[in-house]
Amino acid sequence: MTILTLPRHFLDQVRTYSVGSVVRWHWLARSVAPLLHGSALHVLDAGCGDGTYAFRLARRYPTATFHGRDLMEKRLDRAQERLAAEPTPNLTFAPGDITRPLGTARYDLVYSVDVFEHIPDDRAALAAIAEALKPGGRLFLHTPLSPQHHWLQRYDLDHCHRDDHVRSGYTVVDLEEKARAAGLEPLAAHYTHGRWGTLAWEMWMLTKSRLLSRIVAWPAIRILIGLELARWPVRGNCVLFEAVKAPRD
Numbered sequence: 001m002t003i004l005t006l007p008r009h010f011l012d013q014v015r016t017y018s019v020g021s022v023v024r025w026h027w028l029a030r031s032v033a034p035l036l037h038g039s040a041l042h043v044l045d046a047g048c049g050d051g052t053y054a055f056r057l058a059r060r061y062p063t064a065t066f067h068g069r070d071l072m073e074k075r076l077d078r079a080q081e082r083l084a085a086e087p088t089p090n091l092t093f094a095p096g097d098i099t100r101p102l103g104t105a106r107y108d109l110v111y112s113v114d115v116f117e118h119i120p121d122d123r124a125a126l127a128a129i130a131e132a133l134k135p136g137g138r139l140f141l142h143t144p145l146s147p148q149h150h151w152l153q154r155y156d157l158d159h160c161h162r163d164d165h166v167r168s169g170y171t172v173v174d175l176e177e178k179a180r181a182a183g184l185e186p187l188a189a190h191y192t193h194g195r196w197g198t199l200a201w202e203m204w205m206l207t208k209s210r211l212l213s214r215i216v217a218w219p220a221i222r223i224l225i226g227l228e229l230a231r232w233p234v235r236g237n238c239v240l241f242e243a244v245k246a247p248r249d
Contacts (some may be wrong), residue, residue: 006215014214019201019225020193021052024113024142026229027192027240028053029060031140032109036061041108044069046098046129047115051079051091058091067105069096099124102132111140114238120166126182133245139184141241142192144169148237151199175241184243192240194233200224 035041036057041064045054048068058066068091070076079093096102098112099121110129116122129139146169148155176186193201200221207214 011211014218015211017204017221019197019204019221020114022225023192023197023201023228024238025053025056027190027232028111028113028140028142029056031190031240031242032057032111035109035138036064038063039108040064042105042134043067044102044105044107044110044129044132046102046110046112046125047071047118048079048093049075051082051093053111053113054079054091054093055082055086055088058088062090064090066091067107068093069098069102071095071097098128100128102128105132106134107132107137108134109138109140111142113142114144116141116143117165117167117169123178123181126178126184130182130184130245133184135245136247137245138187139179139241139243139245141175141243142238143175143241144238145172145191145236146170149195149198149235150202150237151195152202155202155205169237170239172239172241175239179241179243184245186241186243188242190240190242191233191236191238193237194228194235196224197228197233198237200228 036043043057043064043066045051045066045068048054048070049072051068054066054068068079073095076093076095083091083093099119110133112129116125119125133139146167148169172189175189179186203217203221204214207217
């Protein structure tokens with residue numbers, strides 16, 4: 001059997017598979033599920049990009065309403081184009097800077113996935129989100145941690161430079177301090193991208209531009225992802241941080 005004889009759907013899956021997206025989606029979906037089941041909630045995707053998570057959640061929870069905000073015009077255009085092609089009544093998108101006031105709407109839940117490492121004034125973003133949350137509303141924030149612990153040091157964010165990152169990551173203590181300063185109370189910090197997920201991601205990166213190598217590595221990558229998602233890692237290179245806005249007395 002050659003690459004040319006492999007099923008097209010398999011080749012498409014191998015080409016488009018993203019270890020990071022699979023890991024982030026799994027833990028986000030698992031974490032917000034208890035809050036979204038059976039309730040008519042108002043949800044904000046802060047820094048929604050092309051709306052990938054918003055589309056998935058909006059379809060899974062049709063009684064909740066979802067709104068995506070982002071500054072990146074090209075990504076937001078893709079979200080709007082997809083929304084036009086795939087009408088989703090409980091989902092909207094709009095341009096917006098999440099470091100500035102987010103309007104008069106108040107949200108039961110806000111999530112932000114791999115956005116804060118790109119924001120110079122992260123305190124302003126947390127303050128804007130805190131203001132937009134209803135009393136008792138929850139924030140879920142996924143972001144890289146620093147220092148990093150990779151199998152190959154070349155992938156540590158604190159050893160390599162990324163032009164789109166203004167910081168290599170956070171510590172949990174840093175997130176807790178900044179959340180409290182914004183008027184939010186930290187609830188939990190769960191590690192993601194643990195050792196197996198990190199190894200899968202590094203294999204995915206090493207084979208990114210070599211389809212044959214990725215096909216050979218594909219079974220190992222899928223096994224490693226299965227191990228990664230079986231339970232919360234005891235440590236990891238990223239964190240899903242949860243905080244709450246204190247209810248009114």
